[in-house]
Each structure stands twice: as C-alpha cells, then as structure tokens.
Amino acid sequence: MRFLHLIWSNLKRRKLRTLLTLLSIVVAFILYGYLSAIARAMDQGVSLAGADRLIVRHRVSITQPLPESYLRRILAIPGVQNAAHASWFGGIYQDPRNFFAQMAIIPEAYLDLYPEFLLPADQRLAFIRTRTGAIAGRRTAQKYGWNIGDRIPIQATVWVRQNGESAWEFDLVGIYDGAEEGTDTTNFYFHYDYLDEARAFGQGLVGWYMVRVQDPDQAATVARLIDAEFANSPQETKTETEGAFLRGWAQQIGDITTIMSAILSAVFFTILLVTGNTMAQSVRERTEELGVLKAMGFDNLLTLALVLAESCLLAILGGTAGLAIAWFLIASGDPTGGALPIFYFPRQNLLWGILIACGLGLAAGWLPARQAMRLQIAEALRRI
Amino acid sequence: MDSPPLPPPILIIEAVEKQFRRGTETLHILQGIDLQVRRGEFVALMGPSGSGKTTLLNLIGGLDRPSRGRVAIDDQRIDQLSDRRLAAWRARHVGFVFQLYNLLPVLTADRNVELPLLLTSLNKARRRQQVALALRVVGLTDRARHYPRQLSGGEQQRVGIARAIVTDPTLLLCDEPTGDLDRKSGDDILDLLQALNRDHGKTIIMVTHDPHASARATRTIYLNKGQLSATAVA
Structure with missing residues (x-):
C-alpha cells in the first residue's frame, strides 16, 4: 500500500495516453460482458435443463x-x-x-x-x-x-x-x-x-x-x-433430453461459444498489445527515474513489482469499470426487445472477467517490467 | 597541547580497477585506485572529463562493481554483496545528489523526499516527520506541496539534497551538484552541503569540475586518466 501513491502518480504521468488505454480496456470488457450474456442466452438454459426431462417432438x-x-x-x-x-x-x-x-x-x-x-x-x-x-x-x-x-x-x-x-x-x-x-x-x-x-x-x-x-x-x-x-x-417422434434439445436449437444458428471465443480472443489480444505498448512507452520514458529509484535502494524485484502493479492497476481499473458498465447495461434488459428471453451476465463470467483483467495486466506489463528489472543503474544514469 | 585523534576511515578503497569492454576493445577507466576517507570529511573529487570521477563515485555508492580490488565502507565489503543486499545497503547507507536533480516530476517535493523512506519500516506518520525535518534542514518547508516544475533549479537541488539526507545515510555522494545552477544558486547549495558537513557531521564526497566548489571541501583529490593524485595535473 505504501507504494500505491507512486504507482498511481506514474499512471497519471501521461493522462491522455492512460485515459485512451483505459477506455480501450473498458470497451473490451463491455463487449466481453455482452458476449457472455448473449452466449448464455443462446445456450437457452442448457446448463439449467433438467437431466430427468425429455422432449418429444415430431420427427x-x-x-x-x-x-x-x-x-x-x-x-x-x-x-x-x-x-x-x-x-x-x-x-x-x-x-x-x-x-x-x-x-x-x-x-x-x-x-x-x-x-x-x-x-x-x-x-x-x-x-x-x-x-x-x-x-x-x-x-x-x-x-x-x-x-x-x-x-x-x-x-x-x-x-x-x-x-x-x-x-x-x-x-x-x-x-x-x-x-x-x-x-x-x-x-x-x-x-x-x-x-x-x-x-x-x-x-x-x-x-x-x-x-x-x-x-x-x-x-x-x-x-x-x-x-x-x-x-x-x-x-413419428424424435425424443431427446431437454439439454440435447436446447443445444440443438442453439446450434441452428452456429456454434455460438466458438464464435464468441474467437471474437473475444481477437479483442483481448488487441487490448494486450495496446496496454503493453502503453507500459513499454511509459517505462522507456523514465529509464533515468528507474535508475534513480534503484540507486536509492529499490531492488530489482521491487522494480519489477512496481511496473507490474502499474500495469495491473490499469487493467483492473479498466476491466472492473467495463464489467460494471456491462452489468448495468445487461441488467437494463435484452437489447433485442425479447428475442433473448434469458439475458443476464452470469456471475461465473463476471469472476472470469476479473481474472482476465488481472491476467491482462500481468501479460501486458511483463516485458516492460523485466526490462526495468534488468536495468543497470550506472547505464541508466549515464543517459542523464 | 595534543590535537584530537583522527576519526577512523569510513571508506577504504584498495587497488581498485574498473574496465569496460567496447566491442573488442578494453577500456581501463580506473587503475590502481587507493583511497581512504575519514568520517566527517568533505572530499572534493576533481578531474577532467573522462577521467573516471563518476565511475569512482558509482563504485563508492555501490551502483557498480570494480573489476578488481576492494571497496569497504564502515568495514563492510560492498563489492562482495549480492545485488539484493547491495540495494538494501544503498538504501541504508548512501544518499545521492545528482547534477540534474533527478526528481520524479509526477511527485510533489515532499513525496520525492519520502521515496527512500518507503524502503524502511517507518509508518506514515514517522515518514512525514522525517520528510518535514529534511525539508526544514534545506529550507524548503513552504515548498513541500510543489511539483518540481514549480520550483527553481536551486530549489529542486535542495529537494534532491533533502531526499539524499532523509534516511540519515552514512555517506552523501554528490555528482556535480552545482553543475546545472547559476553562481548564486550554486553557492547556496555549497553553503548547504558545508553546513551538513560541519553542523551535522555528514561525510560528503563531491565530484566537481569547479575549483570554486572544491574550495568548500575539507580535502580535494584529483583523478586523471583513471589514477588518483594529490594535486591537479596540467
């Protein structure tokens, strides 16, 4: 906690850049929330289907x-x-x-x-x-x-x-x-x-x-x-379990889960690059400052942790804001006006979203943090 | 009447060499350096550009390691410490003052001064007390909440000095502390360093080009082509 002010101040160094990166993350997590809700809606409650119920329909x-x-x-x-x-x-x-x-x-x-x-x-x-x-x-x-x-x-x-x-x-x-x-x-x-x-x-x-x-x-x-x-x-009839029936119904419009995963993977990969680039620029700009901190006694691991914490803070702030906005938007109702009767943000996906935000922060910050950790003090100060 | 006994050396450098490799070429920056500095001394280290002054200061401050020889401070061989222990040692024993102040622009003066204290176990209230004391010593109490961009060069260097002394280190290492200041501001900084040495007993090693600055020191040593001498080489 004692380093929080330092981490937060570094994030505010380039306010516009941080804001734009933050907005990108927010939008990605709103999309994640919506796609999760749509995937659940398309799932038509397969996960909730009664294991002891069958559906009998015309063959x-x-x-x-x-x-x-x-x-x-x-x-x-x-x-x-x-x-x-x-x-x-x-x-x-x-x-x-x-x-x-x-x-x-x-x-x-x-x-x-x-x-x-x-x-x-x-x-x-x-x-x-x-x-x-x-x-x-x-x-x-x-x-x-x-x-x-x-x-x-x-x-x-x-x-x-x-x-x-x-x-x-x-x-x-x-x-x-x-x-x-x-x-x-x-x-x-x-x-x-x-x-x-x-x-x-x-x-x-x-x-x-x-x-x-x-x-x-x-x-x-x-x-x-x-x-x-x-x-x-x-x-003649065709009889199947309720779960199989609902799954078949959902698959009439394609493998929704795979489509959602593909879209989300592309979105998060892009966000990873955007956030990673922000962190890399930020670390490059303050090579000398990192050298000064190390000269004061900040060791390599602490330097690594500070940069990673900064990256995680950015990703978690954007992620939680995006998830919260998605939660409110989804709670306000099905955007199709009734075509998706089961439309909600599953709690499990919400927790996954928070984990993804943490993972995004760690992944985006890893290379810049390692670079900061390996920085030689004399080398960094020589740039001054 | 007998003169009081001299205090023991706080810094002992023996047969130190430092080499760098540039491609296939080996550069001998420091050669056979022997030096002792006693507690409470204010030593000016002078020499032409490229003579190895900053490299020597880096070795004394544990920012770099010698290629050969030993560097001991307060009986501690710092050239043998691991990176992690060396960082912890720096945090406790050394305060650095840089030519370009090197304050973090995103932090106010008091937050800059507080940085080295973040590595100690002091709680927030104690850290604030220490910061206030350091700022009072350098005469900047009323500028505590100002950002570096809102301070003059002289004031920024005072904040730099407050940051260097806030942990009450064993050694104060200054690399051209007046090099970026006008004469008046430079004099103020030198007055401050002298006061820290005289009134607070701080051991100071200061790299400088400026004979005017070195005149404030209690001893001046010269470095030329990687070797120490007691007098300037023409």
Whole structure:
C-alpha cells in the first residue's frame, strides 16, 4: 500500500495516453460482458435443463404438430413418471415488436414438470380453475406493467377463432418467478383446453411433449422406447433430453461459444498489445527515474513489482469499470426487445472477467517490467 | 597541547580497477585506485572529463562493481554483496545528489523526499516527520506541496539534497551538484552541503569540475586518466 501513491502518480504521468488505454480496456470488457450474456442466452438454459426431462417432438420438425392422444400412450411407457404437452401460440401483444413466448399447456401437469417456475399456491389454484386464466413470467409482467386481474388481449397470427376473429383474451391470474438466475421468466402460459375448443382448426393437436423419467440414467432407454412406440405412424417422434434439445436449437444458428471465443480472443489480444505498448512507452520514458529509484535502494524485484502493479492497476481499473458498465447495461434488459428471453451476465463470467483483467495486466506489463528489472543503474544514469 | 585523534576511515578503497569492454576493445577507466576517507570529511573529487570521477563515485555508492580490488565502507565489503543486499545497503547507507536533480516530476517535493523512506519500516506518520525535518534542514518547508516544475533549479537541488539526507545515510555522494545552477544558486547549495558537513557531521564526497566548489571541501583529490593524485595535473 505504501507504494500505491507512486504507482498511481506514474499512471497519471501521461493522462491522455492512460485515459485512451483505459477506455480501450473498458470497451473490451463491455463487449466481453455482452458476449457472455448473449452466449448464455443462446445456450437457452442448457446448463439449467433438467437431466430427468425429455422432449418429444415430431420427427421432421418441431413445427409439425403431434396428436394429443400420444399423451396417454407416453404415460404408459415403462420408465415414464409424468408427461405434459405444450403448443406454440405465436400471438402479438399490441405490437409485433413486443415479443414473448406464449404457450398453451395443461396447467397442473406442466407446472409439476417445471418446479423451477415458482408460483404461489393460490395463484396456481386460480390458474388451474380458470379456463381463460393465464400466468406470465415476472420479467414480461414487469415489462408491460401487468398485474394480477388484468385482461390481456393477444392477436393470433395462426390460431384464429371459430368465429373468424383473431383476438384472444386471457385473465392474468398469476405471475411466476424463476428458482434460479437463468430461469426464463418471460413466458406466457394459458389453458390448452381454452385454445383447442375455440380455435378454427387443428383440434386435438399439440406442439410437443415434455416427459419426466423415473431414473435419469435410463433417459436414453426411455427415449428409444417412446420413439419406438410411434414408429411407422403418420407422426413419428424424435425424443431427446431437454439439454440435447436446447443445444440443438442453439446450434441452428452456429456454434455460438466458438464464435464468441474467437471474437473475444481477437479483442483481448488487441487490448494486450495496446496496454503493453502503453507500459513499454511509459517505462522507456523514465529509464533515468528507474535508475534513480534503484540507486536509492529499490531492488530489482521491487522494480519489477512496481511496473507490474502499474500495469495491473490499469487493467483492473479498466476491466472492473467495463464489467460494471456491462452489468448495468445487461441488467437494463435484452437489447433485442425479447428475442433473448434469458439475458443476464452470469456471475461465473463476471469472476472470469476479473481474472482476465488481472491476467491482462500481468501479460501486458511483463516485458516492460523485466526490462526495468534488468536495468543497470550506472547505464541508466549515464543517459542523464 | 595534543590535537584530537583522527576519526577512523569510513571508506577504504584498495587497488581498485574498473574496465569496460567496447566491442573488442578494453577500456581501463580506473587503475590502481587507493583511497581512504575519514568520517566527517568533505572530499572534493576533481578531474577532467573522462577521467573516471563518476565511475569512482558509482563504485563508492555501490551502483557498480570494480573489476578488481576492494571497496569497504564502515568495514563492510560492498563489492562482495549480492545485488539484493547491495540495494538494501544503498538504501541504508548512501544518499545521492545528482547534477540534474533527478526528481520524479509526477511527485510533489515532499513525496520525492519520502521515496527512500518507503524502503524502511517507518509508518506514515514517522515518514512525514522525517520528510518535514529534511525539508526544514534545506529550507524548503513552504515548498513541500510543489511539483518540481514549480520550483527553481536551486530549489529542486535542495529537494534532491533533502531526499539524499532523509534516511540519515552514512555517506552523501554528490555528482556535480552545482553543475546545472547559476553562481548564486550554486553557492547556496555549497553553503548547504558545508553546513551538513560541519553542523551535522555528514561525510560528503563531491565530484566537481569547479575549483570554486572544491574550495568548500575539507580535502580535494584529483583523478586523471583513471589514477588518483594529490594535486591537479596540467
């Protein structure tokens, strides 16, 4: 601590240069924060997927519906503990830009399968009992200012009503929270029966099934049994674990993690060069001063440590500022307006960011610090 | 009446040689130097440019090592110390005053003076006391919070001297301390060095070109072509 003033004063030596370097680091870490949040969003909660849950969809595509009658047959398969179905509604709330997922479900079975959706008991009961009832995730409810008791009008894009109208109205009876940070709290759920009875076509069809197996170790066997049950039928199925399903979904737009890593590597390499150059110039400019410090008794290791500390201070200041700004920006919401329902800065990536800042400081300062350490006093003073 | 006994030598240099290699050529900068300086002496080291004055001062201050011979200060062979121990020795025993002051421009005068104390175990309050005392000795108490750019050359050199004495070192080594100053400021600095020697008992070795400066010393030695002599060589 006693050297902090000296280190800080050296950083202020060329204020503009230090400021520009600092800004470069800040921007790099804001980018890092955003890319981390986007990578997590693209991950679609793969890391949070239930190991004991399977997704059963049409073999051709998830956009192809399956018969509702499959539910009874799935429940009869050995190893299946519970099952439910969901159907994509795809409606518009006020404006097409107001995107959030709307799904028709069987409330009780679905909520049993997803205990990570936290809904108070009275709201759960109200949802089960109210045919036009719906529940919304906290983020969506907050975003649109919904309260329990509100009537939510949604314009259908596919499922028009039997009377030809496309307007559907739902009574908001509950608002759910997520058990974990990454739990998606943007969805809107309502009764499948309400949809199925009133829609103009598609009766008896559902989007996909979710299945809970009795033993997660037997998930692959149960998946094979389910697909075998519906083999050679007009609607064959493809069953996979929830994690595999979500991963496959994310990979439809490429290997996000690899793309992110490549971008970040390039950014941090550039920042390493910028910071390293700043430190090298700074040390070169004060060769004589370093010689004077050594003449006073600052030994080689202390000289090395001072230059490294200066470099680390610069990187950590820029890094933490960048991470903090990224944190606030990300917390203010998904920049796409709903296309990334799970959008947050994972704590693990935040900690990694701090470590990267420290590593950046050490790497950028290493060569100039070694140069300062090896400086011969008489040689340095001869330049005066 | 008997004169008081002379104090023992604080610096003993024996058969010191210093060579540098420049390409394939070997330069003999110092040859067979023998020198003793007693505690409380103010020694002026004179000689023409390139005679090896600064090299000798560097050897005495532990900034460089002799190619041959021994350098002992207070019975300590400094030519045999490791780099790390030599640095620690410098911090405790030597104060340097440079021709161009060599203050850190990013630090105020008091922070510059405090630098050598950062290597000691003194706490902040004690360091501040020591700094205030050193600045008072050089007459710059009211300029403590000024940056070097806000001080005149003479004032900067006073800060340099305060920095050199703040740890109360065994030896004060001055390399052309008035070389960059006008006559008036130079005289003030020489007055100060004389006072430090006379009133505070500081042992001072000062490299200078200037006979006016050397006249303030208690003894003058001459270096010519790497060899010491008691008188100037024409």
